[in-house]
Amino acid sequence: xNNFGAKVDxxxxxxxxxxxxxxxxxxxxxxxLIAILGLIIGIIIGTLIATVRVVPKYKLxxxxxxxxxxxxxxxxxxxxxxxxxxxxxxxxLPLLEMRMTGVQVSIMVFGLNSGAYISEIMRSGIQxxxxxxxxxGRAVGLSFATTMRMIVIPQAVKNILPTLGNEFIALIKETxxxxxxxxxxxxxxxxxxGTNSYEFMVPYLVMAVIYIILVILISTxxxxxxxxxxxxxxxx
Amino acid sequence: MIDVIDLxxxxxxxxxxxxxxxxxxxxxxxxxxxxxxxxxxxxxxxLNCMEDPSGGQIIxxxxxxxxxxxxxxxxxxxxxxxxxxxxxxxxxxxxxxxSLAPIHVRKTDKKEKTSKKKIIEEENARAMKLLERIGLADxxxxxxATLSGGQKQRVAIVRALAMNPDVILFDEPTSALDPEMVxxxxxxxxxxxxxxxxxxxxxxEMGFAKEVANRVLFIDEGKIKEDEPPEEFFGNPKNxxxxxxxxxxxx
Ligand SMILES: Nc1ncnc2c1ncn2[C@@H]1O[C@H](COP(=O)(O)OP(=O)(O)O)[C@@H](O)[C@H]1O
Ligand SMILES: [Mg+2]
Numbered sequence: 349x350n351n352f353g354a355k356v357d358x359x360x361x362x363x364x365x366x367x368x369x370x371x372x373x374x375x376x377x378x379x380x381l382i383a384i385l386g387l388i389i390g391i392i393i394g395t396l397i398a399t400v401r402v403v404p405k406y407k408l409x410x411x412x413x414x415x416x417x418x419x420x421x422x423x424x425x426x427x428x429x430x431x432x433x434x435x436x437x438x439x440x441l442p443l444l445e446m447r448m449t450g451v452q453v454s455i456m457v458f459g460l461n462s463g464a465y466i467s468e469i470m471r472s473g474i475q476x477x478x479x480x481x482x483x484x485g486r487a488v489g490l491s492f493a494t495t496m497r498m499i500v501i502p503q504a505v506k507n508i509l510p511t512l513g514n515e516f517i518a519l520i521k522e523t524x525x526x527x528x529x530x531x532x533x534x535x536x537x538x539x540x541x542g543t544n545s546y547e548f549m550v551p552y553l554v555m556a557v558i559y560i561i562l563v564i565l566i567s568t569x570x571x572x573x574x575x576x577x578x579x580x581x582x583x584x
Numbered sequence: 585m586i587d588v589i590d591l592x593x594x595x596x597x598x599x600x601x602x603x604x605x606x607x608x609x610x611x612x613x614x615x616x617x618x619x620x621x622x623x624x625x626x627x628x629x630x631l632n633c634m635e636d637p638s639g640g641q642i643i644x645x646x647x648x649x650x651x652x653x654x655x656x657x658x659x660x661x662x663x664x665x666x667x668x669x670x671x672x673x674x675x676x677x678x679x680x681x682x683s684l685a686p687i688h689v690r691k692t693d694k695k696e697k698t699s700k701k702k703i704i705e706e707e708n709a710r711a712m713k714l715l716e717r718i719g720l721a722d723x724x725x726x727x728x729a730t731l732s733g734g735q736k737q738r739v740a741i742v743r744a745l746a747m748n749p750d751v752i753l754f755d756e757p758t759s760a761l762d763p764e765m766v767x768x769x770x771x772x773x774x775x776x777x778x779x780x781x782x783x784x785x786x787x788x789e790m791g792f793a794k795e796v797a798n799r800v801l802f803i804d805e806g807k808i809k810e811d812e813p814p815e816e817f818f819g820n821p822k823n824x825x826x827x828x829x830x831x832x833x834x835x
Contacts, residue, residue: 488684489659498684503674
């Protein structure tokens, strides 16, 4: 146990006196940035795809769009996130002669990837809304798109909020691979501290605890949000 | 006002409507009856193209709205619809349920000169008047989930009314209600009839048909088998299937 105490001392020394804390803060920021922006982009893409998928299919354009969406979803769900990151960063960017930071690429890939997953979540959410809601909107002369936007999607989002929360948590966890494209996340920060002290036990333990705390905070936030949404149903 | 010409509808080879011809005048109160599964709902839903007809024409105010090339949304604004299960917008308050479509229509109208804020104010005030008329002004800011069935259906009716439609279609508006709430909904429909609203109503409320309708239709096997004023329809039915049907529903 003495040994462990020494390790803790060594860890606090690096964190608080040799700038380790800055690395951790930067890592935490990047982790959250990638997960949050990825989620937002994912929700936008996912909602668009889900809408295309539930549009009536007797015209040509919806059918073409639907085919494209199936391809997109299959592609992003069928390959690992790490592979997507590496392909974007080391294959597509050079080919397109574009410059992006590791964090930017991560945000984009996380958004594209979660868009594919969220489209399926959103589709089941839309299908869980009674068809009478769409019919009532159409009956007062609103278009399919307007009824979707004002009536169906808000109710669908409410139904899938817990699942969206899980997707956010999954994104947070998956950020631990963004160092593959040079983005400094929590893993990079603690790995740096470990490398500098030749001691990995305490850094990785603290990293695990931070991930757990993040997940608990998000879960609690989602539960609170759900509860306040339920209340708005019964407001008198 | 509405001319239905040889209207046909089939669902994947299942022929539900087999050529319906019907002329509806302004101010008509048409009640449609018929056995379950005879195509009453399908017919009503074809009238505003909620179901696309497989054949025939629906001439509404001079335009064939069965033609897939017309912008159906514009014509639906003049054709209210009231559903068996109310279908109030769950994510909107009672007031918003009524004012939502009128606000949207005016906001997106390029000829409209009024500011958006003013439109919202005006339409909400109009919706409030409608709520006062049905005695539900105190429910303006609650969500539909808190209303009784009868209250929901009355809100659904004024939601249709808020668009100032030329005609309102009703599909069994009282069938999903507890018996003690049927009266309040039928009373509101009677008021609309007295105000001269054109109405097409699928219902099994024969008392209402006798009292309010000026025409009663019997639909069977996807065709109109009888179309008479209520006295004749109930007093002297000619179609044998209608006689059998009436002996079952009139007890
Ligand atoms: N969306 C649909 N798809 C397939 N069949 C349908 C659909 N809607 C109605 N039908 C069929 O059309 C027939 C008439 O139904 P409907 O118009 O609802 O009758 P009613 O309202 O007179 O009871 C029924 O056999 C029903 O199964
Ligand atoms: Mg029916």
